[in-house]
Amino acid sequence: MEQVLSQVSRLLLLGESGSGRTTALMGLALRHAGGEIEPARTPAYAYLPAMEWDPAAPEALDEKTALSRLLSAATLHLPRPLAASLARWLRQRLQQGEGLLLLDGWDELPTDFRPLALRWLQTLSEALPETPIVVTAGTTGYGSLVEAGFIPLELAPWTQEQLAALTVRWSALRSEASEPSAPSEVGQASDGLPPLRLDYRLRLPTPLEATADLAAQLQGEPPARHRGERLARLAALLTPPADEEDDRLPPQAIEEVLGRLALARYRDGDRLIPTASLKETIAGLSPDPEEPLPARQVNALLNRLTGEGGPLRAVGNRGYAFA
Secondary structure, three states: HHHHHHOOEEEEEEOOOOOOOOHHHHHHHHHHHHOOOOOEEEEEEEEEHHHOOOOOOOOOOOOHHHHHHHHHHHOOOOOOHHHHHHHHHHHHHHOOOOOEEEEEHHOOOHHHHHHHHHHHHHHHHHHOOOEEEEEEEEEOOOHHHHHHOEEEOOOOOOOHHHHHHHHHHHHHHHHOOOOOEEEEEEEOOOOOOOOOOOOOOOOOHHHHHHHHHHHHHHOOOOOOOOHHHHHHHHHHHHHHOOOOOOOOOOOOOOHHHHHHHHHHHHHOOOOOEOOOHHHHHHOOOOOOOOOOHHHHHHHHHHHHOOOOOEEEEEOOOOOEOOO
């Protein structure tokens, strides 16, 4: 990716969910921040779905406003005094052509927000002609970015050799954490447990799916047999543990809500989950259709889904999207 960026300044990094797009951005940012790449640039990361996109906003967008919106997104989770000082410093670096913009999650933007985001991105690109910009997107729905001058580069899927190397590393973690034991029998690891392995006869898993599967195996689960099981394990890893106060929630409540939401998003073709729809889905878990879940249970489950570490992430103030 560094070689491509040395030749083009507008890069579109493509890949399916879990393929490592965000990880690639983070690696690029760390190498620039550590001075491993010349010329070293100051990275600024923004998650596009978390930004405010107002369909009622005027079409005209000046460069100052576009840059301010970027800086707000890049410092979103910092304390206000620190965010203000960092934003001033980032603005200076960007205007001097010494920055690197990493914009994540184009494919997670609701479709009706994408024209707004594209207009903002074009204005930003004109304001910072010397600043490289990398945008991540899925393997479909990125045509407007290509038309805007971004060069697509697709992440290659992991090979069987890479997946095998990942399995070996996870196995080493288990060996380090376990006590030395007697020589194992055939088909067992040195700790007496079945060896970690990935079953990819039907389809090679993404790095994220493979990691979730191996993490589940460390907890005693058998290898996942298909992608559905790997995705279920991924959802379980992303779901915060239940509090004692949540003991009255229906069994598998998180998984049930996520399944219903995913089905609705697939059917409607929209990644945005309005807050009202989310609450309605949670309330619909009640076994009695005439009696929705109590508000306390709805709010408890809502907090687990959307709080820190939860599987849903806020999209401005308009709703949520899968993290």
